[in-house]
Amino acid sequence: MVLTVGGIQLAPVTAEPATNLANIKRLGRVVKDANPELSLLVFPELALTGYRAGDRFGDLAEIWQHGPYLEQLAGLAAELEVVLVVGFAEGGDTPGPVYDAAGVFDRDGTPVKSYRKTHCLESERHFFANGDELLPVETSIGALGVMICWDAAIPEVARVLALSGADLLVTIGAWEDPYAPDWELATAARAYDNVLPHIAVNRTGTDLDVRFSGHSSVFDCLGHPLGKLTVEEDGFLVARVDFARTEEVRAGYGTQLRDRRPELYSKLSEPVALALSSANQRSQTLLF
Numbered sequence: 001m002v003l004t005v006g007g008i009q010l011a012p013v014t015a016e017p018a019t020n021l022a023n024i025k026r027l028g029r030v031v032k033d034a035n036p037e038l039s040l041l042v043f044p045e046l047a048l049t050g051y052r053a054g055d056r057f058g059d060l061a062e063i064w065q066h067g068p069y070l071e072q073l074a075g076l077a078a079e080l081e082v083v084l085v086v087g088f089a090e091g092g093d094t095p096g097p098v099y100d101a102a103g104v105f106d107r108d109g110t111p112v113k114s115y116r117k118t119h120c121l122e123s124e125r126h127f128f129a130n131g132d133e134l135l136p137v138e139t140s141i142g143a144l145g146v147m148i149c150w151d152a153a154i155p156e157v158a159r160v161l162a163l164s165g166a167d168l169l170v171t172i173g174a175w176e177d178p179y180a181p182d183w184e185l186a187t188a189a190r191a192y193d194n195v196l197p198h199i200a201v202n203r204t205g206t207d208l209d210v211r212f213s214g215h216s217s218v219f220d221c222l223g224h225p226l227g228k229l230t231v232e233e234d235g236f237l238v239a240r241v242d243f244a245r246t247e248e249v250r251a252g253y254g255t256q257l258r259d260r261r262p263e264l265y266s267k268l269s270e271p272v273a274l275a276l277s278s279a280n281q282r283s284q285t286l287l288f
Helices: 017-034 054-060 068-080 149-153 155-163 180-194 243-251 272-287
Strands: 002-009 038-042 083-091 099-105 111-116 137-139 142-148 168-173 198-202 217-219 225-228 235-242
Touching: 002 017, 002 198, 002 243, 017 038, 017 068, 017 235, 038 168, 038 198, 054 083, 068 083, 068 099, 083 142, 083 168, 099 142, 111 137, 111 142, 142 149, 142 155, 149 155, 149 168, 149 180, 155 168, 155 180, 168 180, 180 198, 180 217, 217 235, 225 235, 235 243
Parallel strands: 002 038, 038 083, 142 168, 168 198
Antiparallel strands: 002 235, 083 099, 099 111, 137 142, 198 217, 217 225
16 A cells, blocks of 8 residues: 655744634645645644743643644544644643643544653653553554654664554654754654654744744655755655555665564563663773
């Protein structure tokens, strides 16, 4: 199966979801009109709220499926007949944790799943709780391995999604300047590591004191770019992803998953503090 996938990198307005939703709708229609075959459309992390809303995230958070802005996004997915992935702040109907989330809507407007970012940065954990589930999102176009920003810097995240049956990796980001090369490296590597195509859509613009680096890309299953934005400005990219190519590569050169030796990887399940402690002890031995 060959899919046409697209991403829109943009600069959300902080704490103005109505403005951001209107922009998402407008740009989504523009891209779909220009690419009628489009099957998947991806927007950046926290596209609905902006990234630096701080304590306001509690008020901006929406209950999955039933928030008023989420219901409009479901309607947009049905209107455009695309699987839609959009970043938002997720909360509950009572005061409690807020999550940095990605809403996934199917082509008929069905809200499929909210993926909650599992690896928030320390600064983000002042406002968001970490999610605790890594499962592909089953949609009408295949199983999506959804990640949010720093998740893609953790190789184990994409690996778990790949081993759980993901057909396509989807990362939404708010990756900052001056680290665009690291974003490109990490997102390409996750494709290569797992022999999976990968669409990675990053935001742009400035939010308070932080500037974001754009550079959204679509990679094939070996991390080679199929489409790429090399600027930090608003824009969109569209590319064709061939799932048969994944099968072909995995049957030949791309044996990364088959060649794994899990019996050697027990350290992966140990608490980080133990590994750091051992490294520190070795450093001290060498230095003193």
